[in-house]
Amino acid sequence: MGSSMKVHQFARGFWPEHEPSLTLGCKRLRSLAPKLANTVDSTTTTAGVAAFDLKSFIKPESGPRSKFGSFDEKRDSPQVETHPGGTRWNPTQEQIGILEMLYKGGMRTPNAQQIEQITAQLGKYGKIEGKNVFYWFQNHKARERQKQKRSSLGLGHCPRTPVPITTITLETRGGFERDQEVSPYKRKCRSWASESLEEEDQSKSCTDQEGDRTLELFPLHPEGR
Amino acid sequence: MGSSMKVHQFARGFWPEHEPSLTLGCKRLRSLAPKLANTVDSTTTTAGVAAFDLKSFIKPESGPRSKFGSFDEKRDSPQVETHPGGTRWNPTQEQIGILEMLYKGGMRTPNAQQIEQITAQLGKYGKIEGKNVFYWFQNHKARERQKQKRSSLGLGHCPRTPVPITTITLETRGGFERDQEVSPYKRKCRSWASESLEEEDQSKSCTDQEGDRTLELFPLHPEGR
DNA sequence: GCAAATTAATGATTTATTCAAG
DNA sequence: CTTGAATAAATCATTAATTTGC
Numbered sequence: 001m002g003s004s005m006k007v008h009q010f011a012r013g014f015w016p017e018h019e020p021s022l023t024l025g026c027k028r029l030r031s032l033a034p035k036l037a038n039t040v041d042s043t044t045t046t047a048g049v050a051a052f053d054l055k056s057f058i059k060p061e062s063g064p065r066s067k068f069g070s071f072d073e074k075r076d077s078p079q080v081e082t083h084p085g086g087t088r089w090n091p092t093q094e095q096i097g098i099l100e101m102l103y104k105g106g107m108r109t110p111n112a113q114q115i116e117q118i119t120a121q122l123g124k125y126g127k128i129e130g131k132n133v134f135y136w137f138q139n140h141k142a143r144e145r146q147k148q149k150r151s152s153l154g155l156g157h158c159p160r161t162p163v164p165i166t167t168i169t170l171e172t173r174g175g176f177e178r179d180q181e182v183s184p185y186k187r188k189c190r191s192w193a194s195e196s197l198e199e200e201d202q203s204k205s206c207t208d209q210e211g212d213r214t215l216e217l218f219p220l221h222p223e224g225r
Numbered sequence: 226m227g228s229s230m231k232v233h234q235f236a237r238g239f240w241p242e243h244e245p246s247l248t249l250g251c252k253r254l255r256s257l258a259p260k261l262a263n264t265v266d267s268t269t270t271t272a273g274v275a276a277f278d279l280k281s282f283i284k285p286e287s288g289p290r291s292k293f294g295s296f297d298e299k300r301d302s303p304q305v306e307t308h309p310g311g312t313r314w315n316p317t318q319e320q321i322g323i324l325e326m327l328y329k330g331g332m333r334t335p336n337a338q339q340i341e342q343i344t345a346q347l348g349k350y351g352k353i354e355g356k357n358v359f360y361w362f363q364n365h366k367a368r369e370r371q372k373q374k375r376s377s378l379g380l381g382h383c384p385r386t387p388v389p390i391t392t393i394t395l396e397t398r399g400g401f402e403r404d405q406e407v408s409p410y411k412r413k414c415r416s417w418a419s420e421s422l423e424e425e426d427q428s429k430s431c432t433d434q435e436g437d438r439t440l441e442l443f444p445l446h447p448e449g450r
Numbered sequence: 451g452c453a454a455a456t457t458a459a460t461g462a463t464t465t466a467t468t469c470a471a472g
Numbered sequence: 473c474t475t476g477a478a479t480a481a482a483t484c485a486t487t488a489a490t491t492t493g494c
Contacts, residue, residue: 131477135477142466314461314462315461315488334479364461367481
């Protein structure tokens with residue numbers, strides 16, 4: 001149980017809304033601001049998008065079992081079992097150091113491949129899952145910004161921590177964009193992968209579980225607290 | 226693929242909601258600078274977009290392929306090919322109907338198991354992935370609330386939509402809790418996995434795939450856009 | 451009547467907040 | 473108090489509708 005399992009989650013936050021179904025007819029006002037530039041955009045965008053839309057879906061596929069794992073490999077625990085049951089990730093100094101290094105280098109929201117690699121690297125220093133990496137970047141970015149804002153208010157000037165423009169590429173070929181405080185949106189997508197670290201036994205062969213395999217887990221809630 | 230692994234604890238479910246704090250107060254005004262679109266012409270737009278978007282997007286799971294797809298295989302199209310390329314989920318009426326039914330029954334934020342099952346059921350009516358279910362609930366909840374708030378402001382009364390207490394169990398043995406406005410926080414975690422529901426071929430043996438499968442995605446971001 | 455141009459919905463992401471473990 | 477984790481709000485981006493011109 002507590003053990004966490006693996007889990008993979010993806011998406012982090014999202015939340016929009018929609019409306020009640022059948023109420024047709026009710027139209028409300030239009031969306032307020034959204035449009036702005038859109039007019040143009042839509043067209044352009046659409047077209048444009050379509051064009052490059054090919055996004056690549058690399059499609060990872062499915063794979064559920066991952067990396068090493070798959071089998072029972074249980075990780076022989078590299079070394080730490082630090083994280084008790086399934087509580088929360090407790091980063092080691094090395095891990096933090098690396099993460100900060102990456103952050104300072106400009107990394108903001110690593111994509112799936114990057115997260116995989118980072119996770120793999122950091123895994124050498126202690127247990128960690130992809131989501132931890134993801135969250136770390138999210139939180140760090142947010143808190144860094146928050147801090148900066150606070151200080152600017154207090155001091156009245158804006159420091160604006162210049163971020164060195166170093167491109168840290170981790171070995172991914174893609175490189176990543178960095179955006180410091182860039183404007184609000186960039187929008188890209190992000191994916192993650194994690195590995196299964198915990199592994200208990202379960203998940204072993206693919207064929208085994210019947211029922212299970214069918215599932216794709218989704219948001220899971222570990223425990224209910 | 227799909228094999229997901231396992232684990233999920235029992236997550237039950239409740240979903241915390243938290244309430245909209247009425248006191249928000251802070252509304253933030255964002256600088257809206259974002260849009261590059263306007264003013265600009267195609268060039269900009271294109272360029273801009275291209276720039277951001279092109280990153281890597283790993284797409285999660287199942288996939289999209291379609292467009293040019295060509296990868297091999299893929300779905301024999303059960304029935305609908307409605308989903309064109311691989312763009313975004315385009316729910317069918319049946320799917321929406323079921324989702325709304327669940328929503329009205331009190332389901333708010335389904336946990337992993339629930340999403341799995343819902344996805345499986347809805348998959349009968351058209352292609353769908355777990356994340357779509359998750360997003361749907363998030364969006365529906367948020368927009369429902371938003372609408373209510375707006376109307377309340379306009380009308381000055383508070384409706385408070387009473388939710389019929391019907392327990393919809395989907396066939397999950399567990400049933401789920403419904404929480405309408407349950408207490409404040411519950412906090413649990415959520416994870417996802419995606420799946421591949423494809424059932425068909427693919428994913429059979431575990432050992433097969435090569436590279437891709439390696440990932441198990443976490444927070445995933447479906448596709449890029 | 452149909453297709454481009456708009457507009458309304460709504461799926462999918464990102465950012466900001468909040469909660470709570472350590 | 474620090475910070476990992478999770479949720480809600482704000483947005484962006486597509487797609488379904490609807491409108492408009494021919």
